[in-house]
Amino acid sequence: MQKYRYWVAGILIILAGVFIIYFSKENEIKTVTVNENAAQTTEITEASTNEPSMIPDDDKVAITDISAKYKELGLIDAHNHDASGLKYLGMLRTWKDKGVQQVVMFGDVSEPSAILTDKFAWKAYQKYPNIIIPYFSGFDLHDPESLTVVRNNLEMGFFGLGEVVGASTMSPVVSKVVWKANDPMDGYLPQIYDIIAEYKAPILLHIDPPNGVAVAKLEQALEEHPKTIIIFGHINAYNTPEEIDRLLSKHPNLYADFFAGFSVYNVEGGNNPEQFIPVMKKFPDRFMLSTDSGYGIGSEKIAIDAMYQMLDLLDDPGLARKIAHDNLDAIMKAQPATDTQLELIRKLEQETGKIYHVENLSKAEAGQILAETN
Incomplete structure (x- = not known):
């Protein structure tokens, strides 16, 4: 009986050893597999940050020289969507290297997902208050609750509203968002204009097409709310210098967000950015430059380069400083603490x-x- 017990105990010890070896090997295999997958994921993530460039190789040296020439201006990007997908985390080094001092940042626009990206923009501002200027657009402008959201967010410390879709029938993206306005006087926008005027905060409006009923309603908004600062987003996109001149001449509370990349690199922009220089010089206090996160031109990095190219075309250091930095900075600094x-x-x-x-x-x-x- 005693021998039988020893025999059983021996068998159990051997089986336990086999199980230990088996599961140890299996865990090693799993660990290796997980680590390999993690490495692959890292490689994919890093590769995805290498944005394609639309700049011909022969022009890159010249553009680098232009960037260096104006790097000390304190360039502010007036329109940036990098809160979406937390893209800004991958752009911080680029902004520093290219002399982008501050970025007006938000994420998705005029749709429920913007509520989350507004939070991302706010968190980014809390961590990088010297770099990020947070805007928001996560509210349904057809719902009276939007008035509470706007006031609460401005009270909290957001600097402006945007990008808000004031009208869109042509854009393949924002024409489909569920909280867009039919025109710049739609829904509760008139009441929103009055609220933001109290806070001296601007609203960045997307309006397409930049003509017809949408622009007529924009002009109505500007006239009926003269204390409200309205920034016409990417005003140069599919627009003419003559129309921009007309609008700015007539409405002193209208400002122009100039998407430099569209006019410099997008073939639909005409590849003739020089045509806008006279109107920029005519209204030196009303223009600001932006990247629109490189929409339609393949890269936010070259959108930054395009801003520097526009500054160089101005051929006026004082005016370049205003458009690169001072105009938008003045709007931000004029807002009192809440x-x-x-x-x-x-x-x-x-x-x-x-x-x-x-x-x-x-x-x-x-x-x-x-x-x-x-």
Whole structure:
């Protein structure tokens, strides 16, 4: 009986050893497989960040020289969708290398998914308050609740609304979004214009086509809401210098977001960016430049290069500084700190004992304080 017990115990020990060896090998195989898959994923991710370039090789050196020439202007990208897919995380180094000082950032536009990308833009601002200027567009402008969303977001510290689809029948993308307006006076947009005027915040409107009823309604909005800053998104796309001149001459509260990449690199832009220089010089305080994240030209990087090429065409350092930086910067700095921001700063004073002089704080200054202590 004793021998039988030893025999059974021996068999069990051998079986246990076999199982241990088997499962150890299986785990090793699984670990190797997971690591290989992770490596493949990393390679795919890295490869996907290598954007194609539409710049001929012979022109790259000249463009690099132009970028270096204007790098100290503090270029602000006035229209950027890099909150979508957290693309901005892969662009931070590029912005630094190319001298892009700040970026007006949002994500998806005028559709439910924009609610999430608005949050991404805000989180990016909290981490990089010296770089990111957050806008938002995650609200249904046909719903009265949109008025609450707009006020709450501006109170929180967002600097503007955008990109908001004020009209679209031609765009293959935004003509299909569910929260777009039929025209710039549709839904609750008139009330929204009044709210943002209180905060001295701008609204970046997408309007296509840039003529007809949509533009007539834009002009109505500008006339009926003279204290509201409306920025016509990518105003040069499928538009003429003469029409831009007419609009800016008539409406002092209209600003022009100039998508340089469209006029410099997109064949549908005519490849004649020089034609816009006279109107830019005529209204030096009303233009700003943007990349639109490289929409339609294959790369945000070359969209940045296009902005520098437009600055070079101006052939006027003072004017280049205004359009590259000062015009949009002035709109941001003119926004006062909100009641919500001031309340949070007063709580900070009580908690830390540090005194902040809140009397004349701008929204940007208040946002910087709150981001640094977040």
